[in-house]
Amino acid sequence: MSRSRVHVLFALFIFLLSELLVGAALPRNVILESASLPDLYEASIAELQAGLAKNQFTSVDLVKAYFARIEEVNLQGPTLRAVLELNPSALQQAAALDLERKTKGPRGPLHGIPILLKDNIATRASDGMNTTAGSFALLGSIPPRDATVAAKLRAAGAIILGKANMSEWAHFRGNLASGWSGRGGQATNAYVPLGDPSGSSSGSGIGTSIGLTAAALGSETDGSIISPSSANNLVGIKPTVGLTSRAGVVPISVNQDTVGPMARSVADAAAILTVMAGRDPLDNFTLAQPRVVPDFTKALKPNGLKGIRLGVPRLFQPDDPNIVAAFNASIALIRSLGATVIDPAEFPDAQELLASDNETLVLDTDFKVDVKNYISGLLKVPTGVTSLADLIAFNNAHPTEELIPPFYTSQSDFLAAENTTVTPAYFAALAADKDLGQTRGIDGTLKKFNLDAILTPTDGFTSTPAAIAGYPVVTVPLGFQPDNVTATPANPVVENGPGFPFGLSFMGTAFSEFSLISYAFAYEQATHTRLKRLAFPAAIPKTQLVDVIGK
Numbered sequence: 001m002s003r004s005r006v007h008v009l010f011a012l013f014i015f016l017l018s019e020l021l022v023g024a025a026l027p028r029n030v031i032l033e034s035a036s037l038p039d040l041y042e043a044s045i046a047e048l049q050a051g052l053a054k055n056q057f058t059s060v061d062l063v064k065a066y067f068a069r070i071e072e073v074n075l076q077g078p079t080l081r082a083v084l085e086l087n088p089s090a091l092q093q094a095a096a097l098d099l100e101r102k103t104k105g106p107r108g109p110l111h112g113i114p115i116l117l118k119d120n121i122a123t124r125a126s127d128g129m130n131t132t133a134g135s136f137a138l139l140g141s142i143p144p145r146d147a148t149v150a151a152k153l154r155a156a157g158a159i160i161l162g163k164a165n166m167s168e169w170a171h172f173r174g175n176l177a178s179g180w181s182g183r184g185g186q187a188t189n190a191y192v193p194l195g196d197p198s199g200s201s202s203g204s205g206i207g208t209s210i211g212l213t214a215a216a217l218g219s220e221t222d223g224s225i226i227s228p229s230s231a232n233n234l235v236g237i238k239p240t241v242g243l244t245s246r247a248g249v250v251p252i253s254v255n256q257d258t259v260g261p262m263a264r265s266v267a268d269a270a271a272i273l274t275v276m277a278g279r280d281p282l283d284n285f286t287l288a289q290p291r292v293v294p295d296f297t298k299a300l301k302p303n304g305l306k307g308i309r310l311g312v313p314r315l316f317q318p319d320d321p322n323i324v325a326a327f328n329a330s331i332a333l334i335r336s337l338g339a340t341v342i343d344p345a346e347f348p349d350a351q352e353l354l355a356s357d358n359e360t361l362v363l364d365t366d367f368k369v370d371v372k373n374y375i376s377g378l379l380k381v382p383t384g385v386t387s388l389a390d391l392i393a394f395n396n397a398h399p400t401e402e403l404i405p406p407f408y409t410s411q412s413d414f415l416a417a418e419n420t421t422v423t424p425a426y427f428a429a430l431a432a433d434k435d436l437g438q439t440r441g442i443d444g445t446l447k448k449f450n451l452d453a454i455l456t457p458t459d460g461f462t463s464t465p466a467a468i469a470g471y472p473v474v475t476v477p478l479g480f481q482p483d484n485v486t487a488t489p490a491n492p493v494v495e496n497g498p499g500f501p502f503g504l505s506f507m508g509t510a511f512s513e514f515s516l517i518s519y520a521f522a523y524e525q526a527t528h529t530r531l532k533r534l535a536f537p538a539a540i541p542k543t544q545l546v547d548v549i550g551k
C-alpha cells in the first residue's frame with residue numbers, strides 16, 4: 001500500500017469518524033471501493049498508473065467512468081457546469097493507448113491518463129472538439145494544430161478528456177461572475193452549493209476537485225490558475241511566463257499568460273508540469289528558459305522545507321480572519337518542519353505595487369493585438385470575426401447568447417481594450433511593471449531578506465506581483481471556512497460560506513518551480529488538508545471504476 005494511500009485512508013477514517021459523531025450521511029462511494037480499486041474522487045495519477053499496469057482496469061474504463069461522473073453532476077443534480085464538451089475521440093484514443101501499453105509498454109507516467117483542458121487551449125480538429133474560450137464567437141473555429149501543451153500531453157500518452165468551462169475570454173470581457181461563459185453557462189463550486197468557483201480556469205478547478213478527471217490544465221494571466229485552485233481545494237502551479245508554451249492558447253497577454261497544471265496533489269501537478277514544460281519555436285518567450293527541463297517529480301522530498309528561508313508580506317494578506325488564522329497556524333507548522341520564516345517581510349515597493357494600475361494598460365493593449373493574432377492563425381472562423389472590434393459587434397448582435405441580463409451583460413474590458421493603441425505609455429507601463437514586480441518586487445524582497453521564497457495566503461494580493469513579474473506560484477490547500485460563517489446570497493454565485501476552501505502560496509523568482517514544488521510538497525505531506533473536508537454530498541459523483549469495468 002502506497003504512502004499516499006495510507007494518508008488517504010487515514011483522512012477518510014477521520015472524516016468517517018467526524019461524520020458519525022455529527023450524525024451526517026456519508027457519501028458511501030468515497031469509502032467502500034478504496035481498498036481494491038482507486039476511488040476516483042481522490043485517485044492520484046500514480047495510483048491510476050499502477051492499476052493500469054496491473055491490468056485492474058483499462059484507460060477505456062477510466063474514460064467511461066469519468067464520462068459517467070461528468071454526466072451525473074454537470075447538467076444534472078447540482079448542475080456544476082464544469083465541462084463544456086467531451087472529446088468524441090477519447091474512447092478510441094484510450095483503446096489505442098491500452099493496446100500500445102500491452103504491446104510496447106507505457107510511454108511514461110501519463111500514459112492512458114485522462115486530462116481536461118481549459119476551453120482556451122486548442123485541440124486539433126480531427127478530435128472533434130471546439131476551442132472557444134467559452135464564447136459563441138469562436139464556435140466551429142478550426143485551429144491549425146493542437147496547442148503545444150496539448151500536443152506534449154498527447155505525446156506523453158495522456159488522453160484529452162474534454163474541454164472545461166471557464167470565465168469567458170479568461171475573465172477579460174468585462175465585469176462578469178467567475179465561471180460564466182456564453183457557451184457553458186454559470187459553473188459553480190462543488191464545496192458550497194451555488195458557490196463561486198473562482199476563475200478563470202473554473203471548470204478545470206471544479207472538474208479536478210471531485211474527480212471528473214485525473215487532472216486539468218488551466219491558464220493564468222493574473223490569478224486564473226492559483227485562485228480557482230485555492231477555491232476548489234487543489235494544487236495549482238502557475239509557471240514562470242516562458243516555461244510552458246502559449247502557442248495555440250487563446251490569449252490575453254503575451255507578457256503575462258502562462259499555462260499550468262491543476263491537480264489534487266503536488267505529485268500529480270509536478271508530473272504534468274514535467275511533460276508540459278520546454279522550449280517551443282512557436283512561442284519565443286520559451287527560449288529564455290534553462291536549456292534542460294527539470295524532472296519536477298524529483299523535487300518531491302518530504303524534508304523540502306528544512307533549512308530554507310521564507311518571507312511573509314503581511315501587507316498583501318486578505319482581510320478574512322479565518323484565512324489569516326489558518327495561515328498563521330501554517331507558519332508555525334512550517335517552522336516546525338525546519339524552515340526559517342521572516343514575518344513580516346514586506347516588499348520594498350509594497351505601497352507602489354498596491355497603488356499601481358500599469359497592468360490594466362498592458363493587458364488592454366496586449367489583448368487587442370494578441371487576440372487578433374490568435375484569430376488570424378485559425379484555418380476557419382464560421383462567425384467571420386477577425387478582431388476585437390468584431391468580437392464586440394458579435395456580442396451585440398447575439399445578446400441572447402452572450403449578453404444575458406441581469407448578470408452577464410458587461411463588455412467593459414473589451415471596450416477599454418478596443419480603445420487602445422500601442423503607445424510610448426504602453427512601453428513605459430510594461431517597464432514599470434517589470435521594475436515593480438521583479439526588480440523592486442519579488443527579486444528585491446528575496447534579496448533584502450535573503451529568502452528562498454515568499455509565503456502568503458493565495459487569497460489576498462498574491463497573484464498580481466507574480467503576474468506583472470511573470471514569476472511562478474505554487475498553491476496548495478490551506479483550509480476551509482468554518483461552519484459558523486454565514487453564506488452570502490447567490491448574486492449570482494455565493495462568494496463565501498461554510499466549507500469554502502482556500503490555499504497557501506509559495507512564490508519565487510523566475511524558473512524557481514523546482515524549489516517551490518519541493519516546499520509545497522513538504523507542506524502538503526505534513527498536513528493533508530485536502531481531504532479534511534469533502535464536496536457537498538450531491539456534488540460527489542457516485543460512479544466508480546467497479547461500475548464500468550467489463551461493461
Ligand SMILES: *[C@@H]1O[C@H](CO)[C@@H](O)[C@H](O)[C@H]1NC(C)=O
Nearest residue numbers: 085086088128129130139140
Ligand atoms: C463543436 O461545434 C460544432 C458547431 O460548430 C458542433 O457541431 C459540434 O458538435 C461541437 N463539438 C462538440 C464536441 O460539441
Ligand SMILES: *[C@@H]1O[C@H](CO)[C@@H](O)[C@H](O)[C@H]1NC(C)=O
Nearest residue numbers: 242254283284285286287288
Ligand atoms: C519574440 O519575438 C518578438 C517579435 O518577433 C520580439 O519583439 C520579442 O522581443 C521576442 N521575445 C523574446 C523573449 O525573444
Ligand SMILES: *[C@@H]1O[C@H](CO)[C@@H](O)[C@H](O)[C@H]1NC(C)=O
Nearest residue numbers: 321322324325326327328343
Ligand atoms: C496572525 O499573525 C500576525 C503576526 O504574528 C498577528 O499580528 C495576527 O494577529 C494573527 N492573526 C490571527 C487571526 O491569528
Ligand SMILES: *[C@@H]1O[C@H](CO)[C@@H](O)[C@H](O)[C@H]1NC(C)=O
Nearest residue numbers: 352355356357358429432436
Ligand atoms: C506605473 O508605475 C509607476 C511606478 O510605480 C507609477 O509611478 C505610475 O503611477 C504607475 N501608473 C499607473 C497607471 O498606475
Ligand SMILES: *[C@@H]1O[C@H](CO)[C@@H](O)[C@H](O)[C@H]1NC(C)=O
Nearest residue numbers: 412414415416417418419420
Ligand atoms: C477611450 O479613450 C478615450 C481617450 O483616452 C477616453 O476618453 C474614453 O473614456 C475611452 N473609452 C473607453 C470605453 O475606455
Ligand SMILES: *[C@@H]1O[C@H](CO)[C@@H](O)[C@H](O)[C@H]1NC(C)=O
Nearest residue numbers: 321322325481482483484485
Ligand atoms: C467560528 O468557529 C471557529 C472554529 O471553527 C472559531 O475559532 C471562531 O471563534 C468561531 N467564530 C464565531 C464568530 O463564532
Ligand SMILES: CC(=O)N[C@H]1CO[C@H](CO)[C@@H](O)[C@@H]1O
Nearest residue numbers: 074075083084085086183184
Ligand atoms: C458535456 C456537457 O455536459 N456539455 C454541456 C455544457 O453546457 C452546454 C450549455 O448548457 C451544453 O450544451 C453542453 O451539452
